[in-house]
Amino acid sequence: MSDAAPSVDHAEPTLRLRGVGRRFGGLLAVRDVDLDVAQGERRAVLGPNGAGKTTLFNLICGDIPPSGGTIELYGEDVTGRPARARVKLGLARTYQQSRHLLGLSVEDSIYLSIVGFEGGRLRPVVLPRRDREMRERAREAAGRVAIDHKLGERVGDLSHGEHRQVAIAMALAAQPRVLMLDEPASGLSRGERVLLTELLLELDPSITLVLIEHDMDIALRVASNVTMMHDGRVIVEGTPDEIRANETVHDLYLGRGHRDE
Structure with missing residues (x-):
């Protein structure tokens, strides 16, 4: 098993967002987000609680409509299309809270x-x-x-x-061709997190993976690229190494344990 996320040829994006935003009354939960994710890429969307990550996921998946901007999936404008139409294009997701018939x-x-x-x-x-x-x-x-x-x-x-x-x-x-996971490690034990990491690393490389994750060890090991959000905006993008070395990310989110010595 490889410990490295697969390399990606950044051609035409699988997923493209331009100027995407979402307003709830007077609250701007997502603000003017641009995002390109390539086929086969492993993209982590990180940030503190309230950064807008799950709202962004819901916009991409069609669970809620954007207040502005455009969303394209495989070159098709799906901004106004329902979630089921995006599923037919190959998008599947999980939620923060498991939805099972027990x-x-x-x-x-x-x-x-x-x-x-x-x-x-x-x-x-x-x-x-x-x-x-x-x-x-x-x-x-x-x-x-x-x-x-x-x-x-x-x-x-x-x-x-x-x-x-x-x-x-x-x-x-x-x-799916695009798999979106919303905090898959939430509430897991240490052993379960190790298993989850292995599962994600062994995922079919043809599947594009986008995940929200608070466990930085998992996110930075699995991802090939990272989008960091704060207050509804994208503030930093880069590789895991670039994210670890970024002073803004370090000061706001990671703490000394994740910083290169």
Whole structure:
């Protein structure tokens, strides 16, 4: 397993934002954000609580509309298009709070996510061949995040860290081209964080990864590029080494433990 994030050829961006903002009444939660993310890139979006990171994610994914600016995905302007249209272009995401039906098994949870991503409907009669294909995809996605040994267990009986694994498996089951993870390490134990880091480092290099993460050790190890936000704005962009060496980032966010000696 490689410890380095994959290198990226920065051609036409997979994801492009220009002047994107979002106002909630008198509050500017996101202000005039420009962002380019290339195919296969690992991009971390960092900053303190209230920096606008999750609001930016929600704008990119179509959960809320922007107050201004444009959002392009694979060269298509999706600014006014709903979340389901972005899913069809290959975007999948997780949320800060896991959204599971706790009475379902791990396999059934991932299986139903595939049905949802593909715009299918639950019917009394399911074609056996199609059902087998989706079940196999569910089991494969579980294996990619090392939760396949618990396929038959109820999600409600799993640990918090295992909930995170199931959420990532559900997103991967959509076979995304862009995977967006909102604080995937939140609430994880030390051992679970190590496992998460390994999973992210082993992610298919063709998948573009964008993540919000407060654990700087994970973020700076996994990311090839970092966008730092403060007060709704992008204040710094650079490689993990550049972020570690940046005085503004050091003073505002990282602390002495992350600074190069």
